[in-house]
Amino acid sequence: xxxLIFTGVESTFKSALAKAVGEVLSREVCGEFAREYLDxxxxxxxxxxxPKEHFEAIARGQLLAQEKHDYYQEGQQIFDTDGLxxxxxxxxxxxxxxxxxxxxxxxxxxxxxxxxxxxxxxxxRVDGHRREELHQKFVDLLExxxxxxxxLREPIFEDRLYEALxxxxxLEI
Numbered sequence: 001x002x003x004l005i006f007t008g009v010e011s012t013f014k015s016a017l018a019k020a021v022g023e024v025l026s027r028e029v030c031g032e033f034a035r036e037y038l039d040x041x042x043x044x045x046x047x048x049x050x051p052k053e054h055f056e057a058i059a060r061g062q063l064l065a066q067e068k069h070d071y072y073q074e075g076q077q078i079f080d081t082d083g084l085x086x087x088x089x090x091x092x093x094x095x096x097x098x099x100x101x102x103x104x105x106x107x108x109x110x111x112x113x114x115x116x117x118x119x120x121x122x123x124x125r126v127d128g129h130r131r132e133e134l135h136q137k138f139v140d141l142l143e144x145x146x147x148x149x150x151x152l153r154e155p156i157f158e159d160r161l162y163e164a165l166x167x168x169x170x171l172e173i
Contacts, residue, residue: 003071003106004168005079007149008113009134010125013157017113018080020161021168029078030069033062038124048126052094059086059101071105084110084147088137102145109171110149111164112138117155 004021006014015032022029037058038044045051062083069077083101090096115131127134142149150167154160 001074001076001107002171003075003077003079003108005082005084005105005108005110006113007081007084007110008138009115009131010127011119011122011131012113012115012117013152013160014113015080016157017111017152017161017164018078021164022078024165025076025078025168027076027078028069029080030065030071032080033065034058034081035124037061044123047124050093050126052096055090055094059090059098062086063100066105072103074106079108084138084141084145088134088141092134092137104145104147108147110142110147111167112142112149112151113160114151114153116153117157117160 004027006018008014015035018029018031021027037054041054045054062081066072066079066082069079071077071079071082082105083103086101087097090098090101115135119125119128119131121128139151152160152163152167154163
């Protein structure tokens, strides 16, 4: 039994893939807490520069959501991001590193979404021009931590979904 974690830079189909794969596999999906948090704020904070206090609230919320969805136990949940994203975001925007964000969960496999698709502008996205650079940070951190992963490269959503399902089937989970 293994968790599946969709990770990567903004605008690479992570949320849509997590939801679609969850439906296909009849698995629970733990959504990205940042989006939930930001949707609830009124007024919305500036995204660039993003206020550190909001980042800290998002980090706490993400870790609580992971715990609620049994991230730290053996299981078969799907996660639309995890602490890996917090670590890269915190280091990139605030120079903050917290090993708690990188605490390993239960047995997991990462599906790293490459920025090979077209960038879609959205109110919460600010680093579209840096997707390749930030993607490399995900690769480097996954390698450094020795976490199992494969990169999803298909540029069209439907093809990327098929690619993800093919990989998952190969994992025999």
